[in-house]
Amino acid sequence: MTKNFASHVIFTLSTDCEDMAEEAGMFMVHQTIGSVLCCKCGIPMQPNAANMCVKCLRSEVDITEGLKKNVILLHCPECDTYLDPPSTRIRAQLESRELMAFCLKKLKLKSTGVILVNAEFIWTEPHSKRIKLRVRVQKEVLHGAILEQAYVIEYVQQDQMCDSCTRVQANPDQWVAGVQLRQHVAHRRTFFYLEQLILKHDAAARAIKIKQMDHGIDFFFANRSHGVKFVDFVGKVAPVKSRNDKQLVSHDTKSNNYNYKHTFSVEISPICREDLVCLPPRVSVSLGNLGPLVICSKVTNSIALLDPFTLRHCFLDADQYWRTPFKSLLTSRQLVEYIVFDVDFVSPEVNIGGSRYALADATVARMSDFGKNDTMFNIKTHLGHILKPGDYALGYDLHGANSNDMELDKYKNLVIPEAILVKKSYEEKRQRKRGKPRSWKLKSLNMEVDDTRARGDQEKMNSEYEQFLRDLEENPELRFNVSLYRNKEYQPSEMASMTDGEDIPSIPLEELLADLEIKDTEDEDEGEGMRE
Incomplete structure (x- = not known):
């Protein structure tokens, strides 16, 4: 009680004063706290405002009288929300702070003059439709005495869809x-x-x-x-x-x-990553005479454009693009594989927008011409930091392309290069790993798919999805905003790791997340995982 706490404080201060007096050689009289008899049961106790012991005071006064001990919560089982009248829906998980705040709000303790001291959940079965809360409250009773009491509140969940x-x-x-x-x-x-x-x-x-x-x-x-x-x-x-x-x-x-x-x-926007774009003259001038042949290096809420011959770059936001829209000259579906014979650096490696590039003069030849003719091309590329003689690269074949782009025809004296390389190719090294499962997987949305789709369309989609998975492995910046999960079915083989080679891009294990699944049975989760 408040009186007891004050007495305890006074006694502590007097003890400290006594110690100080003894150190100074002075004599002090010891003080004792008196006791009185309870007016109900007669046992000795420390005096308080009600002149009753705690047991008798609780038997006389119940501060929880009139408080709610059974409350009904309207719960929607479909969207897992609770109704906060008149029409507000609250989403809260079991034994969460949000659910405790919602449950305490239902009690309306402020209007009863009771002070909330503590509240905690009591464990119940998840399927019992019951939520129990142990609440400890305080209230001023007889002659200013403060009584503290704990009681249990039971909340019953009634299913009612929103x-x-x-x-x-x-x-x-x-x-x-x-x-x-x-x-x-x-x-x-x-x-x-x-x-x-x-x-x-x-x-x-x-x-x-x-x-x-x-x-x-x-x-x-x-x-x-x-x-x-x-x-x-x-x-x-x-x-x-x-x-x-x-x-x-x-x-x-x-x-x-x-x-x-x-x-x-x-x-x-139809402009995608790795697309080759011919900028309209009006857009090129507004961007400081960039290009006009540029590569789309990244797409977020803006389009990142890179000049592969000068390493100049810019960002085109959505408003700028849709004010003067344009299309791609060549897309990633038209990439051609080249073999690199020689690489000579023109400038040192630089960091542009978080990606590394280096200008270099390269001698390349198309893989389709390799062994059939001696056609070779001397080109300038921005991939000098990752290419070396003997590597393979994917690029756009402008030497054999038949383009009828209207924007390209507006540039009269434009010198079109014979080829523009876009990225390094690992296709030959992937042949040895074809058909083997990956150590990671992706989740997918629960979408309704048209079953009448032709077989060729489904094979095309599977091929595009496989290319997307390869892009995630090759580009760390692309998978920065993607959640990758460990594949439990993956079993690494020691022989495979010795023969696969170390130059193939892969995803480190520290980037993978554990897929948390809470299930009563060991049924397979058909809605998640990689598309085959």
């Missing part, structure tokens, strides 16, 4: 907001990378349905705000332009309520 989940269960096609994500290119490498970004940031957690389309992906949401939030996320990771429309579904003339279906059309 409005959005109810609509979804009644009709899965009854969506409110739809986001149509499109990119008009001949491959899906951009969507493979965007899928991993969405999974890492959990951007599509509120989507009620995801459908894979020919040139993109459709996302359906039960609320317009969820669709707007998803569009904002895509705009932060890719150069996009968007527009939105709405269609009237129903109108209640009595309450003046309108129900709309909102559609967001999002178009991603």
Whole structure:
């Protein structure tokens, strides 16, 4: 009690004074704390304002009287949220701070004059639909005496689906907001990378349905705000332009309520990483006479362009691109394999935008011509820091290409090189590892796929996905925003490690994450893992 604490403090101070007096050779009288008898049971006790011992005081006064000891929580089992009346939904995990704050808010202790001292969860079975909380409270009782007491509150979870989940269960096609994500290119490498970004940031957690389309992906949401939030996320990771429309579904003339279906059309820039671009004269002048032949080195919410002959670079944001849009001259599907015969450095290695480059003069020949003719090309490349005689490289064959690009025709005196190298090739070294599982895997979105797709389209998608996995192995900067998981089925072989070679890019084990799976049975997880 407060009196006891004061007495304890006084006694401590008097003891300290006594020690000081003894050191000074002085004599002090010892002070003792008196005791009184309890007015109820008669046992000796230290005096307090109520003149009762703790047991008798608790028998006379119950400070938990009138407080809630049984509370009902409305829980949606589909979206795992709790209802905070009138219409707010709160997402909280078991025994989390958010759930404790929500449970204590239900008690409304401030209106009862009780002071909360401590609260803790009591373990219950996860499937019991019960949450127990041990709460310790204080309250001023007889004549200013403060009584502290603990009691248990039981919360009962009642399953009641929210409005959005109810609509979804009644009709899965009854969506409110739809986001149509499109990119008009001949491959899906951009969507493979965007899928991993969405999974890492959990951007599509509120989507009620995801459908894979020919040139993109459709996302359906039960609320317009969820669709707007998803569009904002895509705009932060890719150069996009968007527009939105709405269609009237129903109108209640009595309450003046309108129900709309909102559609967001999002178009991603067709410029992809490793594409060869011929800049329009207007864009080239605005960028300081860059190019005009440049390589797209990186795509985020802006497009990074690199001149492979001068190592000049720039970043083109979404507004600048869509103000004067342009297309790629050649895409990564048109890369040709070359063999390198000689490399002579022109300038030392430099760091540009986090990537290393070095200008060099190289002598190369197409692999398709190797052994058939003596056609060789002397070109300038920005890959002098990683290429050496005998290596293989992928590049664009401008010597044999038949281009009818209108932007290229606007440059009258432009000298077009015979070849432009883009990256080093490890195809020959990968032949020995073909068919072997990787030590890592990726997760994928739960998308609806059209089963009527032709067999050739599926083989094309599998080939593009395999190329995407190789890009992740070769480019550490590309996998920086991708979550990679350990493959439990992978079993390394000592003989394979001795024969595979050490020059093949691989992902270090420290970059891999452990895939946490909590399951009652040992069933295989069909929704996760790599696509075969």
